Amino acid sequence: MIKLNINGRQREVDVEPEMPLLWVLRDVLDMKGTKFGCGIAQCGACTVHINGEPVRSCSFPVSAAEGQRVTTIEGISRNSNHPVQVAWVEHQVPQCGYCQSGQIMAAVALLRKKPNPTDADIDSAMTNICRCGTYARIRKAIHAAARTNRGAAKAAKA
Amino acid sequence: MKNASFKQSRRDFLANSVAATGGLAIGMHIPSAVAQKTGVLEGAEVNIWVVVNPDESVVIRYARSEMGQGSMTSAPQLVAEELDVDWRKVRIEYADTNRHVRLKRAWGDMATVGSRTIRTSQDYLRKGGAAARMMLVSAAAQQWGVPPGECTAAGGVITHAASRRRTTYGKVAAAAAKLDPPKDIALKDPKDWKIAGKSLRRIDIPASVNGAQRYGVDTQLPGMVYAAITKSPVFGGKVKSFDDSRVKTRRGIIKVMTVEGDAVAVVADNWWRAKEALKDVQVDWDTGANGGVSSTSLLEFFKAGLAAPEAALLPNRKGDAEKAIAGASKVLEAEYFTPFLAHAPMEPLGATVHIQQGGRVDVWASTQSGEAMLAGVANVLGVPTDNVYFHKTQAGGGFGRRSFPDFARQAALIARSMPVGTPVKLLWSREEDMQQDNYRPLAMYRLKAGIDASGHVVAWTTRIASGSLAAQLLNLPLKNGVDGPATEGFAEFPYEVPNQRHEYIQRRTHVPIGFWRTVGWSQSPFAREGFIDELARAAGRDPYELRREMLKDEKRPLGVLDAAAKAAGWGRPLPKGVFRGIATTEPYGSFTAAVVELSVDGKGGVKLHRVVQAIDCGYAVNPDNIVAQIEGSSVWALTAAMWGEITVKDGRIEQGNFDTYRLLRMREMPKVEVVIAPTGGFWGGVGEPGQAPFIPAMTNAILAATGKPVRSLPLKNQGFTLV
Ligand code: FES
Ligand code: FES
Numbered sequence: 111m112i113k114l115n116i117n118g119r120q121r122e123v124d125v126e127p128e129m130p131l132l133w134v135l136r137d138v139l140d141m142k143g144t145k146f147g148c149g150i151a152q153c154g155a156c157t158v159h160i161n162g163e164p165v166r167s168c169s170f171p172v173s174a175a176e177g178q179r180v181t182t183i184e185g186i187s188r189n190s191n192h193p194v195q196v197a198w199v200e201h202q203v204p205q206c207g208y209c210q211s212g213q214i215m216a217a218v219a220l221l222r223k224k225p226n227p228t229d230a231d232i233d234s235a236m237t238n239i240c241r242c243g244t245y246a247r248i249r250k251a252i253h254a255a256a257r258t259n260r261g262a263a264k265a266a267k268a
Numbered sequence: 269m270k271n272a273s274f275k276q277s278r279r280d281f282l283a284n285s286v287a288a289t290g291g292l293a294i295g296m297h298i299p300s301a302v303a304q305k306t307g308v309l310e311g312a313e314v315n316i317w318v319v320v321n322p323d324e325s326v327v328i329r330y331a332r333s334e335m336g337q338g339s340m341t342s343a344p345q346l347v348a349e350e351l352d353v354d355w356r357k358v359r360i361e362y363a364d365t366n367r368h369v370r371l372k373r374a375w376g377d378m379a380t381v382g383s384r385t386i387r388t389s390q391d392y393l394r395k396g397g398a399a400a401r402m403m404l405v406s407a408a409a410q411q412w413g414v415p416p417g418e419c420t421a422a423g424g425v426i427t428h429a430a431s432r433r434r435t436t437y438g439k440v441a442a443a444a445a446k447l448d449p450p451k452d453i454a455l456k457d458p459k460d461w462k463i464a465g466k467s468l469r470r471i472d473i474p475a476s477v478n479g480a481q482r483y484g485v486d487t488q489l490p491g492m493v494y495a496a497i498t499k500s501p502v503f504g505g506k507v508k509s510f511d512d513s514r515v516k517t518r519r520g521i522i523k524v525m526t527v528e529g530d531a532v533a534v535v536a537d538n539w540w541r542a543k544e545a546l547k548d549v550q551v552d553w554d555t556g557a558n559g560g561v562s563s564t565s566l567l568e569f570f571k572a573g574l575a576a577p578e579a580a581l582l583p584n585r586k587g588d589a590e591k592a593i594a595g596a597s598k599v600l601e602a603e604y605f606t607p608f609l610a611h612a613p614m615e616p617l618g619a620t621v622h623i624q625q626g627g628r629v630d631v632w633a634s635t636q637s638g639e640a641m642l643a644g645v646a647n648v649l650g651v652p653t654d655n656v657y658f659h660k661t662q663a664g665g666g667f668g669r670r671s672f673p674d675f676a677r678q679a680a681l682i683a684r685s686m687p688v689g690t691p692v693k694l695l696w697s698r699e700e701d702m703q704q705d706n707y708r709p710l711a712m713y714r715l716k717a718g719i720d721a722s723g724h725v726v727a728w729t730t731r732i733a734s735g736s737l738a739a740q741l742l743n744l745p746l747k748n749g750v751d752g753p754a755t756e757g758f759a760e761f762p763y764e765v766p767n768q769r770h771e772y773i774q775r776r777t778h779v780p781i782g783f784w785r786t787v788g789w790s791q792s793p794f795a796r797e798g799f800i801d802e803l804a805r806a807a808g809r810d811p812y813e814l815r816r817e818m819l820k821d822e823k824r825p826l827g828v829l830d831a832a833a834k835a836a837g838w839g840r841p842l843p844k845g846v847f848r849g850i851a852t853t854e855p856y857g858s859f860t861a862a863v864v865e866l867s868v869d870g871k872g873g874v875k876l877h878r879v880v881q882a883i884d885c886g887y888a889v890n891p892d893n894i895v896a897q898i899e900g901s902s903v904w905a906l907t908a909a910m911w912g913e914i915t916v917k918d919g920r921i922e923q924g925n926f927d928t929y930r931l932l933r934m935r936e937m938p939k940v941e942v943v944i945a946p947t948g949g950f951w952g953g954v955g956e957p958g959q960a961p962f963i964p965a966m967t968n969a970i971l972a973a974t975g976k977p978v979r980s981l982p983l984k985n986q987g988f989t990l991v
Binding site (some may be wrong): 125126129130133136137142144145147153155182183184187190195198199203204205207208209210211214233236237238239241243244245246247248249 | 335336337338469470472473474475476477478479480481482483485486488494519538539540541612613614615616662663664665666667695697698892893896899900901902903904925926927931932933934935937939940
């Protein structure tokens with residue numbers, strides 16, 4: 111049995127230690143928000159956080175996730191009210207939407223590290239592929255979410 | 269179908285209403301066996317497009333697919349506009365494919381291809397909404413005993429001003445559903461639109477930001493098993509035999525089998541186990557006659573097509589091109605090449621099939637054509653289409669790949685080999701997707717033109733050598749030997765040239781070909797618009813001005829060209845080292861033009877400084893969505909321009925995953941400005957047209973920068989990189 115902490119919940123799975131975390135999430139735990147796009151760490155559709163760091167779960171053995179905090183798209187907010195999700199809707203980012211779980215997970219991780227990212231920061235952190243070509247809107251939405259965070263921080267101080 | 273109430277007396281009305289609203293199936297009769305009794309009769313189906321619930325919420329049906337192009341929102345906007353309903357109370361659901369087939373295609377065309385959803389269904393969508401409104405108003409008028417003409421409807425409320433009475437759609441819907449559909453339906457003038465024409469938010473987006481959106485590959489059913497598959501890497505090859513001794517006893521492996529004679533599948537209790545085992549199944553392929561085909565041999569074959577003495581003549585021949593070329597003061601000749609390309613939608617292909625005792629078959633898949641899926645599965649299983657229930661989901665991109673049911677057929681055959689009642693989910697790996705695609709056809713163009721002493725283009729000839737989607741993919745006869753998709757851009761050559769002749773020669777390849785976003789318009793403008801710039805240069809003319817002269821009687825192409833040029837500030841000085849290119853196209857009922865500004869460094873590094881795209885799509889139903897489609901089309905085109913190529917060696921595809929089929933990423937995304945310049949009076953597509961002018965505008969800018977024309981794609985093979 112492999113013990114996992116996913117979105118704050120304890121889960122136990124009986125699988126091979128080398129099975130990628132992606133397939134444990136999708137097929138064993140029926141958590142379908144994390145997507146399969148390439149299987150070789152190229153596209154980022156499968157991005158989840160391990161202790162807050164973005165990781166490509168298609169190429170991350172489940173055994174390595176043991177004892178770590180795993181966060182998936184389902185776990186970043188209760189009501190789609192994470193500033194990144196709000197900005198994504200506000201700017202009408204997704205087209206087909208298939209890459210967007212991964213894009214959002216990458217963006218959330220970026221903003222945690224760099225609350226005021228420059229375009230260059232966005233370029234180097236956002237390496238996920240979007241075949242529909244939503245990049246311009248992703249960039250805008252990340253800047254918007256950063257503004258929201260700044261506003262919230264100011265309000266908290268005041 | 270929870271919301272629909274189907275009453276005996278309604279059936280003919282449904283049929284009539286379809287006939288009246290779309291002229292789709294005149295005289296169609298719906299057999300009585302069709303009536304479906306559903307458990308909860310919450311709402312009243314006023315007609316096939318509109319169901320009104322007692323709580324005043326309204327369900328609008330959507331018959332095509334949603335794969336990111338946004339028409340699951342924009343098409344219902346047209347229905348809602350005429351229905352005069354409060355958009356906040358609207359829910360949208362897919363029209364049921366099985367019922368659609370039983371009703372003899374009551375919802376019209378379900379295929380989501382050719383940028384057609386709005387332009388070929390706007391009439392019956394608007395009439396569907398208007399007819400429902402008229403029936404709701406009539407029902408209220410009857411209850412009040414007043415003429416319907418004295419009543420008005422707005423936001424789901426019906427008012428009789430004279431008697432100051434009002435009621436709501438929810439209250440009269442059940443009565444309205446019993447009325448005959450109206451015969452004469454007047455539609456609103458688009459200038460009075462309140463819902464259509466507005467940048468309403470897409471209804472599918474909220475589910476795309478929290479992981480709730482369910483795509484075909486997300487289907488999970490109790491007791492479901494998973495299949496991974498590999499088809500003969502040489503197209504047309506067969507399975508001779510396979511050895512599964514290394515995997516048989518592995519954990520979770522259920523079986524290894526041949527599918528359709530040309531593929532091997534592993535079925536397991538988990539997809540990862542299945543695909544890992546598949547790697548260790550030794551398959552002996554009979555590669556057939558095509559094991560020696562390579563990109564080099566294909567090139568020879570296409571070149572021979574360009575040189576062949578005979579080819580099919582397009583009907584738009586004018587004057588005597590040969591003679592005029594012979595008498596021209598300058599003659600130019602060029603050959604252009606565009607490669608095979610793969611679709612690579614972000615969601616890999618897959619389908620889930622559940623065959624039940626008693627013969628009912630349920631299918632879940634991301635598709636561009638519910639009807640094709642249903643028919644494909646029924647056909648391969650040999651069951652009546654009435655038994656097949658297709659469940660449409662959001663598709664993770666389609667781009668032309670999902671119009672065909674090949675992967676659903678495979679899933680159905682695997683499901684049939686399992687104990688009855690076992691659901692099977694087949695999922696393709698990315699490598700399988702890349703190597704078993706229907707590729708954008710390879711095409712070559714030989715262009716020749718003559719310029720007179722005063723710099724006018726007096727003659728133009730075209731020879732296109734390309735695959736025929738009509739003949740090779742759809743098995744249709746070619747009219748006079750001419751393929752439609754391959755000749756897009758030349759068949760309705762917009763430029764005024766007094767002497768012109770355009771020809772097509774089919775090149776059938778063992779590589780399967782398919783509709784790839786923007787189809788012929790994704791490649792022919794590279795040649796056509798590139799050559800215009802070569803001519804402009806030879807004649808010492810400005811490429812924009814030369815186009816204007818040659819398009820002077822073509823109002824819309826000229827209009828959109830001017831719109832792009834004006835927005836880009838064509839003719840205004842640019843910073844040192846920055847150059848512009850321009851191109852114009854007429855794809856899928858719309859008119860698009862682009863201006864690209866770029867610089868090229870000493871090492872071939874191309875830097876895009878600015879992209880301006882203009883579109884005239886007649887009516888703009890959801891402007892923000894049009895902007896999104898053109899932004900996306902620009903990414904699609906730039907990806908193809910820089911890196912896109914599918915190559916062949918030993919009869920098989922050399923690319924496998926995104927490491928060998930490079931797609932554009934964030935850091936490479938240029939700034940794209942979109943100008944929507946709708947002139948009204950017609951309905952054009954928006955999902956594909958933005959791609960058409962992009963590549964030639966870019967390569968024309970490279971010509972301006974380097975003095976050398978680009979005649980072969982992708983640019984990476986011509987010594988260019990993107991910086
Ligand atoms: S599926 Fe993991 S990076 Fe593509
Ligand atoms: S929205 Fe479709 S792949 Fe990104």
